[in-house]
Amino acid sequence: MRVLNLTELEQQALVSHLNMADGHPRQDPTDEQWKIIHALPELFEVALALPADHIEEHAQRAFFAMLGQHRAPIADGRVFSVYSSSVATMVVGNVLAQRQHRLALLHPTFDNISDLLRRSVTVLPVGEDDCAPPALDEIVQQGATSLFVTTPNNPTGWYLDSAALKTLAEACKVNGILLCLDTSFRGFDVRAQYDTYEILDRSGVSYIVIEDTGKIWPMAELKLGFLAVSDDLREAVAHALSEVLLSVSPLVLKLVETLSLDAAASGMGALHELIATNRSRVTAAVADLPGVAVADPDARVSVCRLRFDSAEAASRVLGLLRGSGIHLLPCQQFHWARPGEGGRYLRLALARNTVDVDTALAHLAEATRTR
Structure with missing residues (x-):
C-alpha cells in the first residue's frame, strides 16, 4: 500500500x-481581524480602483516590515508575489532544473518540499546541524551546487540565527552554492526576525527566499507567498514564474497589507x-x-x-x-x-x-x- x-x-x-x-x-x-473580514467589501472596491503595482508594493512592504525584513529588495523588483509557498517551491524547482543543480535539502522537513523538488533535480539530505562549515564541505564533495534550508523548520522549530546565517551565506558564496531559504514559519519566532536580506545581500551569495502568509492568519485559506531573490536570479525567476502565474489577486494583496499593519500594531x-x-x-x-x-x-x-x-x-x-x-x-x-x-x-x-x-x-x- x-x-x-x-x-x-x-x-x-x-x-x-x-x-x-x-x-x-x-x-x-x-476582534481586530474580524473587523478586517467585515471590511472585505470595502477592500474589494479599493483593489479595483488602484493600480496593481501600487497595491502589490504596499502589501509587500507591510508584510516584510512586519517581520523585520526592512532590506527586502522590493524597490529593486526582486520580490515576486505568488499564490502560496508551494507554488513558490515549484518555481524554485524549475529554476534549479534549468541550471542543472544538484540540491542539498534540509532533513527532516515537510515532505512536499522534497516531493516537488525531486521531480526537478537530484536531492541530497542534509541535517540541521550540518548547515554550517565545515559540514558544508561534505555536501560540496557530494556534488551539491545548491542548498535548501527551512528556517524556522517544520516540524522541529530549529532555526538559523543571524550569526549562523551570516556564516552559511559567506560559505555558500565562497563555494558557489545557491542558497534557498523557506521562512514560512518566521512569523512565530522573533529570534528569526532579524533582517535576513541585509545579511544575504551583504554576503554576495546567490539566493532565493520563500516567504508565506498562509501560516499566520486564520483567513479561510486566503493567503499569498513571496519569492525574494538575488539580482543575478531575477530574470530566471521572473521567467519561471511567468510559466505558472499571471498575477495574484489584488483583493488578497489588500487583505495581506491590512492584516500586516494590524499584526505590526x-x-x-x-x-x-x-x-x-x-x-x-x-x-x-x-x-x-x-x-x-x-x-x-x-x-x-x-x-x-x-x-x-x-x-x-x-x-x-x-x-x-x-x-x-x-x-x-x-x-x-x-x-x-x-x-x-x-x-x-x-x-x-x-x-x-x-x-x-x-x-x-x-x-x-x-x-x-x-x-
Whole structure:
C-alpha cells in the first residue's frame, strides 16, 4: 500500500471531528481581524480602483516590515508575489532544473518540499546541524551546487540565527552554492526576525527566499507567498514564474497589507501569546503521561512534536486518536530520506483555539494509557 504524504493525511483531517494535523491557522480570528473580514467589501472596491503595482508594493512592504525584513529588495523588483509557498517551491524547482543543480535539502522537513523538488533535480539530505562549515564541505564533495534550508523548520522549530546565517551565506558564496531559504514559519519566532536580506545581500551569495502568509492568519485559506531573490536570479525567476502565474489577486494583496499593519500594531503579539499558551498546555499535559515527551522544548513555531518511547507506541496512539476523530500527523514523512527516523514522533498543531488543544490532550492522555 502506498504511504500517504502529509498533505493527503491533512486532507483527511479537514473533515474529521477535530483537526490537529495541519499547520494552517484554524483558531478564531481576533476582534481586530474580524473587523478586517467585515471590511472585505470595502477592500474589494479599493483593489479595483488602484493600480496593481501600487497595491502589490504596499502589501509587500507591510508584510516584510512586519517581520523585520526592512532590506527586502522590493524597490529593486526582486520580490515576486505568488499564490502560496508551494507554488513558490515549484518555481524554485524549475529554476534549479534549468541550471542543472544538484540540491542539498534540509532533513527532516515537510515532505512536499522534497516531493516537488525531486521531480526537478537530484536531492541530497542534509541535517540541521550540518548547515554550517565545515559540514558544508561534505555536501560540496557530494556534488551539491545548491542548498535548501527551512528556517524556522517544520516540524522541529530549529532555526538559523543571524550569526549562523551570516556564516552559511559567506560559505555558500565562497563555494558557489545557491542558497534557498523557506521562512514560512518566521512569523512565530522573533529570534528569526532579524533582517535576513541585509545579511544575504551583504554576503554576495546567490539566493532565493520563500516567504508565506498562509501560516499566520486564520483567513479561510486566503493567503499569498513571496519569492525574494538575488539580482543575478531575477530574470530566471521572473521567467519561471511567468510559466505558472499571471498575477495574484489584488483583493488578497489588500487583505495581506491590512492584516500586516494590524499584526505590526498588536496582532502578532496576540498570535505569539496563543501559541505559547497552547504549547504550555501541551507541555504540562505530557509531563503526566508515561512514555511521552515534548521533543523540541525550545521551539516557538505553531506545531509541536511529541516523542514516544517507540515507533510502535506512537503508531498505536495515532490509531486510537483517529478512531476518536482526532487527527495528528505521523512524522515519518518529514524524514523524507530516512522515514524510520521519524517513527517515534507525532506532530500536534498549535494554531487552534485552546479549548480544542485541551480536548485533543484529553484524548491523548486516554490513548496513551490504553493498553
